[in-house]
Amino acid sequence: MEYRFARFLKSLGAASLAAATLAAPLLLASPPAPAHDFIIVASTTSTEQSGLFKHLLPEVKKATGIEVRVVAVGTGQALDMGRRGDADVVFVHDLPAEEKFLAEGFGVRRYPVMYNDFVIVGPKSDPADAKGNDVIAALRRIASAGAPFASRADKSGTHAAELRYWTMAGIEPKGAWYRETGSGMGPTLNTASGMDAYALADRGTWLSFRNRGDLVVLVEGDTKLFNQYGVMLVNPARHPHVKKESGQKFIDWLVSPAGQSAIAAYKIEGEQLFFPDYRPGT
Amino acid sequence: MASPALFPLEARGLGVVLGGHAALERVDFALDGRARVAVLGANGAGKSVLLRALHGLVPPTSGEVLWAGSPARPREQAMVFQRPVMLRRSALANVEYALSVNGIARARLRVRAWEAIDRVGLAHLADRPARVLSGGEQQRLALARAWSLRPRVIFLDEPTTSLDPSAAAEVERVIDEIHAAGTAIVFTTHQLGLARRVADEILFLHEGRLTEHTPVEAFFTAPRSAEAVRFLKGELPWSTASPDS
Amino acid sequence: MHDILSSFGIALRLIAGGNAELWRIVALSLEVSLASAMLACAVGLPLGGLVAVCAFPGRRAMIVALNALLGLPSVVVGLVVYLLLSRAGPLGNLGILFTPKAIILAQALLVLPIVAALARQFVEDAWREYREQLTSLGVSARRAVPTLLWDLRLSLLTVVLAGFGRAASEVGAVMIVGGNIDGVTRVMTTAIALETTKGDLPLALALGMILLTVVLALNAAAYAIREWSARHHG
Numbered sequence: 001m002e003y004r005f006a007r008f009l010k011s012l013g014a015a016s017l018a019a020a021t022l023a024a025p026l027l028l029a030s031p032p033a034p035a036h037d038f039i040i041v042a043s044t045t046s047t048e049q050s051g052l053f054k055h056l057l058p059e060v061k062k063a064t065g066i067e068v069r070v071v072a073v074g075t076g077q078a079l080d081m082g083r084r085g086d087a088d089v090v091f092v093h094d095l096p097a098e099e100k101f102l103a104e105g106f107g108v109r110r111y112p113v114m115y116n117d118f119v120i121v122g123p124k125s126d127p128a129d130a131k132g133n134d135v136i137a138a139l140r141r142i143a144s145a146g147a148p149f150a151s152r153a154d155k156s157g158t159h160a161a162e163l164r165y166w167t168m169a170g171i172e173p174k175g176a177w178y179r180e181t182g183s184g185m186g187p188t189l190n191t192a193s194g195m196d197a198y199a200l201a202d203r204g205t206w207l208s209f210r211n212r213g214d215l216v217v218l219v220e221g222d223t224k225l226f227n228q229y230g231v232m233l234v235n236p237a238r239h240p241h242v243k244k245e246s247g248q249k250f251i252d253w254l255v256s257p258a259g260q261s262a263i264a265a266y267k268i269e270g271e272q273l274f275f276p277d278y279r280p281g282t
Numbered sequence: 283m284a285s286p287a288l289f290p291l292e293a294r295g296l297g298v299v300l301g302g303h304a305a306l307e308r309v310d311f312a313l314d315g316r317a318r319v320a321v322l323g324a325n326g327a328g329k330s331v332l333l334r335a336l337h338g339l340v341p342p343t344s345g346e347v348l349w350a351g352s353p354a355r356p357r358e359q360a361m362v363f364q365r366p367v368m369l370r371r372s373a374l375a376n377v378e379y380a381l382s383v384n385g386i387a388r389a390r391l392r393v394r395a396w397e398a399i400d401r402v403g404l405a406h407l408a409d410r411p412a413r414v415l416s417g418g419e420q421q422r423l424a425l426a427r428a429w430s431l432r433p434r435v436i437f438l439d440e441p442t443t444s445l446d447p448s449a450a451a452e453v454e455r456v457i458d459e460i461h462a463a464g465t466a467i468v469f470t471t472h473q474l475g476l477a478r479r480v481a482d483e484i485l486f487l488h489e490g491r492l493t494e495h496t497p498v499e500a501f502f503t504a505p506r507s508a509e510a511v512r513f514l515k516g517e518l519p520w521s522t523a524s525p526d527s
Numbered sequence: 528m529h530d531i532l533s534s535f536g537i538a539l540r541l542i543a544g545g546n547a548e549l550w551r552i553v554a555l556s557l558e559v560s561l562a563s564a565m566l567a568c569a570v571g572l573p574l575g576g577l578v579a580v581c582a583f584p585g586r587r588a589m590i591v592a593l594n595a596l597l598g599l600p601s602v603v604v605g606l607v608v609y610l611l612l613s614r615a616g617p618l619g620n621l622g623i624l625f626t627p628k629a630i631i632l633a634q635a636l637l638v639l640p641i642v643a644a645l646a647r648q649f650v651e652d653a654w655r656e657y658r659e660q661l662t663s664l665g666v667s668a669r670r671a672v673p674t675l676l677w678d679l680r681l682s683l684l685t686v687v688l689a690g691f692g693r694a695a696s697e698v699g700a701v702m703i704v705g706g707n708i709d710g711v712t713r714v715m716t717t718a719i720a721l722e723t724t725k726g727d728l729p730l731a732l733a734l735g736m737i738l739l740t741v742v743l744a745l746n747a748a749a750y751a752i753r754e755w756s757a758r759h760h761g
Contacts, residue, residue, distance in 0.1 A: 040625055040706075049725050054709065071625055071706035085614035086624055186724030211726030239614060241622070339659060357665060367660035370678045379674070380664050411759065427664075 037246045038067035042079075042087035044157055045184040047229075048072035050116075050204025050273055055266045056259075063258060064249050074184070076155030082106055082232070085239030088247040093229045094157035107232035111255050114263050114274040115228045118161060119206060120219035121189070122147075122198035130198065133221040139169045146177045148197035152188045153180035161227060162200045168224070189215070202227060207268040228277075231255075254278075287350040288358065288434050289315035289466070291336065295345030298328075298335055305331040307490045308345070313483075315435065315466040320481035320498070322471070324513060327487040329470035330364075333437045336468065337361045357384075360433040364440040366424030368412035373423050374399055376412045380427045398430035399423070402456050418449020425456050429465070436460060438469035442476055454480060474514070478502055486510050537729035538736060549730070553737055556714040559627050560695040563634035567690050571639045572683065575646025576672035580654050593647065596640030605700030608633040612704065625706040630714070633700040638690040645686045650675050681753050688749050692742050 047053065048070060057068050071081065075092040079101050082090040090107070092098060101107050120138055122130060128145035130138035142149055151173070152159040166173050179197060181188045185205040192199040193213035201209075206217070219225075231251050236244045253259045260276035267273070296309040306328045313319055321329045334340040336347055338355040349356050369376050377395035386394060399408050402422040407415060412423060421441060428436050441457065442450035450473075457480060461467050471477055477484065477498070484501040486494040488509040494501060505511050541549055578589055610616050612624040612632075623629050653675050661671050676683065698716040705712035707721060715734045722731035 049721075057709075069625065069706075069708045069711050071708060073706075085619070184724055186726060190724065190726060209726050210728070241614065241620075334659075337663065339662060361663045363660060363663075367657055369674065370680075383664060383666050383670060414759070431664075 037065070037243065038069055039088040039243050039246045039250060040086065041068055041070050041089045041091055041250070042077075042081040043070050043072055043091040044075050044078060044093065045072045045186070046156070046158060046202045046205045047091070047093075049184070049186055049208060050202070051208050051268070052204065052263070052266055052274060056262055059258075059262050060250060060253055064246075064253055066246050066250055068250060074154050075157035075160065079106075082234045085234065085242065087234060088243045089231060089233055089250060091229065091231045092157055093227050094160045095228060095230065097157075097160065098230045098232065101232065106235055106238055108235050110230045110232050111251055111278060113229045113231050113254050113278055114260075114276045115226050116274045117203050117220065118158070118200055118225040118227055119203050119217045120198060121192065121201055121206060121215045122218045123196040123214045124216050125214075126218055128198070131218045133219065135165055135219055135222045135224055136169045138219045139165055139171065142198050143169070143171045143173065143177075146175065148177050148179060148195050149173070150179045150181055150188050150192040150195065150197045150199040152185065153182050154184065156184070157227070158185060158200065158202055165200070165224065203271075204268075204273040207271060207273060229274075255280075286356075288356055289313065289350060291315065291435070291466075291468075292348040292351075293332075293336070293345065294348060296332075296335060296342050296347060297344035298331055298340055299343040300331065300340075304490050306335065306487075309487075309490075309492045311485060311492060311495050313466070313468065317482035318461055318467045318469075318480055319483045319485060320469055320471060320477040321485045321487065322474070322477055322501075322513070323487035326489075328490045329487055330439050332485075332487065333361070333439050333468065333470055337437050356434075358432070358434040359437070360428035360431050360435075361437040362421070362424045362428050362439070362441060364443060366420055366427075368415075368420060368423065370411065370413060372409050373404060373412045373415065374408040376423065377427045377430050381430055384431055394430055398426040401429070401459065402426040403452070416449065418445045418452060421445060421449070421453050422456055425453070425460065429460055433465060435466035435468065438467065440470055440472065443472055450476070474502075486513070488513075531728075534728040534732050538733035541730065541733040542737065549733060549737075551710070552713055552715055552718050552734065553741075555627065555712075556695060556716070556738070557741065559630045559714060560634065560691055563631045563694045564638055564687060564691040566631065566635040567638035567642050567694075568687050570635075571642030571690075572646045572676055572686075573672060574639075575643040575648075576650045576676050577669070578643070579647045579650035580668045580671055580675070582668075590647065593640055593644045597644055599637065599640060601637055601697055602699040602703070604637050605633055605703035608636065608700065608704050624704065625708060625712060627705070627712060629704040630701050630712060633704045634694040634697055637697060637700060638694050641693055642686055642690045645689065646676070646683060649679050649682050649686070653679055681756050684749050684752065688745055691745065695738065695742060 043053070053070050057070070060066060060068050071087065073081070075094045075097060078087070078090050078092050079097055081087045082101065083104070083106050090101070091113070098107070098110055102110055120130060120135060128142040128147040130141050132138060151162060179191065179195065181191050185201060186209065188199055189201060189205070189209050190211055191197070193211055193215050196214055231254055233244060233247045233251060234242045236242045255278040260278060263274050263276045264272060290312040292312045293309045296306055297304065298306040309332065321332055323329050331340060335342055337359060338347070346353050369379060371379070374395050377398050378391045381391050381394055382388070396405070396408070399405055402425055404419060404422055404426065407419060412420065415423060438457070442453050445453060454476060457467060481498045484494065484496055484498055485492060486501065486507070493507045493509050494505065496506065501510065502514065505514060578586060578593070608629065609624070611618045612621065612629055613619055614624070650672070654671070657671070657675065661674070666674065696716060698720055701714060702717050702720065705714070705717065707713050707717040715738045719731045719734045722728070722734070
């Protein structure tokens with residue numbers, strides 16, 4: 001009878017509602033502690049977007065049993081996370097900022113881990129004739145030609161490096177040709193691709209970037225373009241809740257022969273992105 | 283323990299002003315609770331307002347409503363509206379709801395609700411969603427709901443006005459039964475036939491004033507006021523005052 | 528154009544192929560959005576109902592505030608929740624920053640004003656119809672709230688769905704408080720944002736299509752339920 005069916009639906013509805021109402025608080029209640037331990041690592045968007053972590057983290061888990069949770073933000077933001085105690089480890093690429101972090105007492109010790117390099121990408125037609133292996137000369141030529149240049153302008157390690165190169169070139173980048181996107185590597189490359197502009201990018205993000213348009217690598221190989229990464233444990237003296245054992249284990253693995261060779265093994269289209277360079281005692 | 287006396291139900295100098303207009307003015311009467319009382323009058327005479335004032339839904343602007351001399355509003359009363367409002371649940375559940383908000387224990391809800399539904403002849407529709415019932419059925423359901431609370435008095439506002447003749451007849455039967463079972467009845471209506479058949483006493487309102495309070499036959503055969511005469515002749519359908527709220 | 532079309536093709540293949548990462552992201556999204564919608568409704572529906580029927584000092588200010596909160600920028604909510612949950616903040620010891628719980632909290636705060644404001648509107652309109660009858664039956668204004676909410680359940684279903692839809696489409700606040708951690712707090716919207724910035728359109732498109740489908744399906748179901756109920760329940 002129709003109304004019996006209606007009543008059945010009603011009780012079914014009531015039961016589902018009850019189940020859902022029970023489920024919601026369960027989702028909010030503390031879950032059972034994960035069988036493995038996890039740490040929060042604040043790192044940079046360029047590192048994340050290069051795909052390095054996707055490659056490394058399963059090996060970390062296998063070797064140490066630790067689940068590494070990476071929050072990828074700009075270098076400045078990553079270090080701020082460390083200062084607030086919202087991360088256990090910071091893994092960034094801006095030596096001056098890292099040393100400041102240490103000096104302020106927020107980090108325990110800095111370990112150099114690896115470097116990758118920056119490249120300058122630009123339109124195939126290269127209107128400013130920037131091509132070559134001298135980044136400073138290239139930037140001077142871009143500025144004097146007034147060719148469009150897309151900058152991240154987001155307090156990131158890449159942005160800090162870019163500003164250092166401009167300073168070395170003796171140029172203060174200003175004007176309609178200098179576009180500050182205030183965003184990560186990917187969006188900045190998207191913008192550069194859309195505008196046929198030059199941009200400074202880390203090779204990792206560039207290699208995994210799929211929306212290149214007319215952009216190609218124009219400047220590479222200058223030693224100034226090497227981009228050093230450092231890893232630091234957030235100081236448990238400042239933030240007692242920091243998971244110092246697991247954090248240190250992660251760092252130890254990164255600088256171990258196993259970790260260093262895992263870093264070297266990461267390739268995109270046959271090209272190695274990151275070059276491990278930890279030397280004990282540094 | 284004898285239940286406290288509710289009657290006489292008195293209006294003393296009762297006045298109600300609604301929207302700047304005097305819907306009721308200096309109304310005085312006393313009801314003993316045994317007679318069935320019909321409130322008659324043209325549209326806008328104040329019948330519905332009077333019922334609502336007696337039931338306690340509308341506070342008096344002047345004067346008072348007294349139950350056995352006390353202004354306190356008793357709980358043992360119920361009202362059935364011209365268009366009863368039903369909840370979106372089954373007919374039975376609507377009655378159960380009224381019972382549960384009035385403190386009837388959960389174990390007793392179903393039994394008492396069934397009793398009430400059965401007495402108005404709606405047992406076969408108990409599980410039907412109340413809102414799909416016909417007008418007459420909903421009116422009877424409203425009566426069942428009110429009656430299930432075992433009130434000492436039920437107010438009915440135009441109980442059969444919106445109904446077709448057969449539905450009206452059924453509702454009339456239920457009203458008779460309710461009274462026979464000992465509940466006082468006070469109702470308003472346009473339908474003079476209903477008033478004549480069902481009522482013992484008539485309260486006749488004209489433009490917010492109580493013009494007559496007489497036994498039913500006396501009212502219909504020998505009305506005392508000029509307004510009542512014109513009303514019975516059908517010459518007073520609309521009041522010059524604004525309509526009942 | 529060819530780019531978009533080929534992306535669509537790859538997207539469809541990803542969906543059909545049962546890509547594990549894809550469906551993990553979808554499952555997490557649905558879970559957190561459902562939880563936050565339920566949380567927001569558990570608080571917002573009664574709140575809206577009470578504001579609708581009860582007279583209390585400051586009621587009108589409350590209504591204005593609720594309506595104003597409808598325009599609350601989500602990144603502001605994200606920022607505030609982040610500051611609350613950060614270790615440097617008052618609730619830091621809960622340790623829920625960068626976990627799904629933080630997302631649920633932020634989304635619930637975003638959805639709450641929507642649910643409360645809409646519920647208030649519905650209940651206020653219904654109260655006008657029900658007030659006399661309920662008062663006559665001896666129901667106080669406060670007691671009437673759950674009755675009205677239940678009676679309006681079909682209309683409120685659209686409110687719940689609106690809340691869920693709002694939760695499921697949130698990006699900014701989720702990014703801030705969740706951290707978009709791969710496998711932990713990466714939901715459909717933040718994954719779409721990430722893949723788009725990486726220029727990986729097929730995955731982003733696939734996720735977008737699924738998200739749209741989910742929301743469409745829920746709304747279609749709600750519509751069907753309302754139609755069926757109107758026919759059978761009046």
